[in-house]
Amino acid sequence: MTSDPDTGELASELRVVLGQLIRRLRTEHAFPISQGAVLGRLDREGTSSIGRLAEAERMRPQSMAQMVADLEAAGLISRRPDPSDARRSLVELTRQGRDTLEADRRDRASWLAGAIDGELTPSERRRLAASVELLRRIAER
């Protein structure tokens, strides 16, 4: 039954469940999902420009500019001009941004963490963790 699944059907089912999860997350989670993605990327890859962030997250530069403005207003990132190219802004995590990211990663009380802990056995949690890697490869395609 789970062996040799038809890819079209798998895609269709995955899409449905992703939609349901993201709707729950949007209402239950404290800050927008893609803000977390940007904070995580800045943490892993260090200082970046707005255009590079937009490309990495597959968003339009205009949308990323808006997000960067919001994150800056919230004090989670800082921005300074690129000394070698005055058109460019260099963006990096503030101390508060790093703390927010850390707090999120430690948050076992979030809706999603609670659902994972409450619904899955330890061995299922390990399987889920392994499949996150598969999902990431698909997303980055």
Add this chain to the structure above:
Amino acid sequence: MTSDPDTGELASELRVVLGQLIRRLRTEHAFPISQGAVLGRLDREGTSSIGRLAEAERMRPQSMAQMVADLEAAGLISRRPDPSDARRSLVELTRQGRDTLEADRRDRASWLAGAIDGELTPSERRRLAASVELLRRIAER
């Protein structure tokens, strides 16, 4: 490394990758994700009312009414009054709705199906299919 993962960190990573996937899907996919969810539910569970659909998909009745109106305008569902309670509308798939759902399930050329086929090995596809079940249990919590 993937054994005994911290649930908070797992939740944080899962959230990021779900956000990235959903953004890709929203731009690449033909029709809205949650419309597909409703069509699939009507297919599996048969005729339903708007309130019951809203509850099952964890949406507000007002939002579901809007979606049902859109799906009806697209010819994918039909609606008739409940004979035993004139307040209630009974909603069901039309032939065209069933065909659309079937076509989506067979669509190996969608962005997601293409990414799954192109990026994952057969054994990884089986692991992903198995993890969809885990994600569904979390989403339905």
Add this chain to the structure above:
DNA sequence: TATTGTTATACTCTATAACTATA
């Protein structure tokens, strides 16, 4: 009074178009 659904309106996230400043 409580329930089912609708209409009107607003919010969040992201897109497109038009623009400014710099290269």
Add this chain to the structure above:
DNA sequence: TATAGTTATAGAGTATAACAATA
């Protein structure tokens, strides 16, 4: 001319508030 970013505006998807019809 081309590139990096911003501002203004629009769209999709879902929410809240106010309401009408029926139970």
